[in-house]
Amino acid sequence: MGSMELNSSSPSQAKNLTQREIEILKWSAEGKTAGDIAIILSLKERTIHFHIASAIQKMGVCNKTAAAVQAALSGMF
Structure with missing residues (x-):
C-alpha cells in the first residue's frame, strides 16, 4: 500500500485558496x-476542473486528493 507525501508548506498555502476552491x-x-459538483453548484464541469487545478497549483500538491487531504488537515473543512 502506497503512502501519500504531503507538502510541508501546503498548510500556509492552503490559506490562499478561494472560498469556491475550498467548497469544491x-x-x-x-x-x-x-460532474456531480457542477450540478450541485450550478456551474459548468470545466469550471470545476479549473478550480481544482488552481487549488492544486496553489498548494503545490500533485492531485486533487492530496489537495483535499491537505485542506482538511489545515482545518479548512
Missing part, C-alpha cells in the same frame, strides 16, 4: 465527481 475540494473529499 470539500465536495471532492466527500466523493463527488466534477
Whole structure:
C-alpha cells in the first residue's frame, strides 16, 4: 500500500485558496465527481476542473486528493 507525501508548506498555502476552491475540494473529499459538483453548484464541469487545478497549483500538491487531504488537515473543512 502506497503512502501519500504531503507538502510541508501546503498548510500556509492552503490559506490562499478561494472560498469556491475550498467548497469544491470539500465536495471532492466527500466523493463527488466534477460532474456531480457542477450540478450541485450550478456551474459548468470545466469550471470545476479549473478550480481544482488552481487549488492544486496553489498548494503545490500533485492531485486533487492530496489537495483535499491537505485542506482538511489545515482545518479548512
